Amino acid sequence: MPSGEEWKHLTVFGAFNTALYLGIFIIALQYITAGVTALAIALNPLFISLMSSFWSNRKVTLAEWISIGLGIAGVFVASYPLLNTKDVTTEGLLLLALSMVAYSYGSVYYASVKWKLERVTINGWQVLIGGLLITPATFLFHSQPNHFDTRFWLSLIWLIVPVSIIAVQLWLLLLKTDAVRASIWLYLCPIFGLLFSAILLDEPLTIYTLLGTILVLCAVFIGQKKIDTPAR
Numbered sequence: 001m002p003s004g005e006e007w008k009h010l011t012v013f014g015a016f017n018t019a020l021y022l023g024i025f026i027i028a029l030q031y032i033t034a035g036v037t038a039l040a041i042a043l044n045p046l047f048i049s050l051m052s053s054f055w056s057n058r059k060v061t062l063a064e065w066i067s068i069g070l071g072i073a074g075v076f077v078a079s080y081p082l083l084n085t086k087d088v089t090t091e092g093l094l095l096l097a098l099s100m101v102a103y104s105y106g107s108v109y110y111a112s113v114k115w116k117l118e119r120v121t122i123n124g125w126q127v128l129i130g131g132l133l134i135t136p137a138t139f140l141f142h143s144q145p146n147h148f149d150t151r152f153w154l155s156l157i158w159l160i161v162p163v164s165i166i167a168v169q170l171w172l173l174l175l176k177t178d179a180v181r182a183s184i185w186l187y188l189c190p191i192f193g194l195l196f197s198a199i200l201l202d203e204p205l206t207i208y209t210l211l212g213t214i215l216v217l218c219a220v221f222i223g224q225k226k227i228d229t230p231a232r
Contacts, residue, residue, distance in 0.1 A: 002117060002125060009113050010125045016106030018130025023137055024099035031092025036079070037190075040096045044186045045071060047104035055108050063222055064184075071187035071219035078194055078212025081204075107182075111175045119172045127164060187216045 002010055029037065045068050049060050115122060146152070174182035191213050197203040 002121075006115075006117060009109075009115070010122065011129055013106055013110050013113075013122070014126035014129035015133055016102045016109065018127055019133040020102035021099050021106060022130075023134045024095050024102065027141070028092050028095035028099060031089040032096055036093070037096065037193075040100055041075070041186060041190050041193075044100055044104055044107075045184055047100055048107055051104055051108040052111070055112055067184055067219040067222040069219075070215050070222065071184065074212045074215025074219060075187065075190045076212075077215060078191060078209050080208050081206055107175055110172065111178075115176075119169055119176075123165075123168050123172060127168075184220055187219050191216050 032040075049064055049068060052058055053060050110122075117125075171182070174185065194203075194205075194209055194212075198205045198209075
């Protein structure tokens, strides 16, 4: 069980990492396209780098800035065809940006806390607290009837086990090592998103996808090279 200040840290982390980020992100998805979403995810490393630098007086290295630039460029190139085929709204973009800021702040906050709890415990409590905080909004925005069919349960299991348990545990492990270096790997999220869209939704893979993937992999490589010469 958490104790003392741990409750405050878990509440703040759960509010930003689960309630605000996921809540705002889900609403934003109603007003934006997949391509714009991919671009927004690529901004997370920039937000995390800047917030980490401001929070802990940590200087962002040249290699990190280069990797951030390459990553954003790669995701933009890969998403360019999608941006030309869909419309977006100003409200959707603002909501998406706000969700990215909330997520980045939660990541930096987690990395700054000297936790005594195990990662599994931290993740369990922050998801529970975040879920409780977002519960009132679920009643406010609920507009369609639920269908508890096979698709619903399989989707729920996928969100719980691979996403909320396995992936988040790996992410928290990386964050405790270095929040900025960990954030570089987020560039792979939109690339895999494009690939899964092609496999599951029959969306075409173009030369833009290939070029974007190459830029993203270069960004990850350059961002990870700083492990040999950590910034002071």
